[in-house]
């Protein structure tokens with residue numbers, strides 16, 4: 001689904017990574033590991049074309065993405081194409097980027113902008129998928145900022161799942177969750193029929209869910 005060839009990223013002439021080659025296979029889970037600061041998050045921002053909004057960066061190489069049986073180079077997209085592709089390549093940050101809205105509207109806003117059908121049912125289904133529905137069913141119209149860190153993390157995961165991405169990029173998705181919830185989320189992710197790449201510091205998580213694992217090192 002994604003083939004990365006000789007990728008090199010620099011910020012202000014400082015090389016973050018170079019000669020990076022990896023593949024994210026369709027309908028598989030590919031884990032990315034590596035020490036803090038090696039460039040894992042930046043790699044995901046290259047794949048979903050968000051890197052273009054960073055200051056003073058330089059990116060070269062190829063990120064080939066399979067679309068309708070053809071491969072397109074994500075480095076060559078114009079702004080409109082990048083925005084379009086971001087509807088199917090969805091990045092879930094390790095820092096919940098919630099909107100100043102209710103829990104429900106945090107999902108409904110995206111359901112509307114993506115013109116989803118059966119919005120209400122799909123919103124409830126997404127909340128159930130991340131084991132959040134029972135915790136929030138009575139406060140759906142209260143501010144999302146009242147949720148705990150772990151609940152906020154599951155809400156942004158629900159938002160991504162709601163949009164049925166073709167490629168889901170998960171950055172430490174269970175970092176704020178307890179062990180039992182993490183395991184439930186891992187099982188749920190394994191049962192999704194989508195292509196996933198996941199950054200994780202947890203060896204047990206990688207052993208449990210990843211089909212492939214890359215370790216980034218200097």
Ligand SMILES: Nc1ncnc2c1ncn2[C@@H]1O[C@H](COP(=O)(O)OP(=O)(O)OP(=O)(O)O)[C@@H](O)[C@H]1O
Pocket residue numbers: 011012016034035036037038039040041042043054055
């Ligand atoms: N916009 C930016 N401008 C300059 N430097 C940046 C920018 N974004 C990230 N960096 C630097 O790039 C390097 C890689 O950062 P990145 O967040 O991708 O690492 P990471 O492997 O995801 O780290 P962690 O595991 O701690 O989240 C770091 O040294 C970081 O300070």
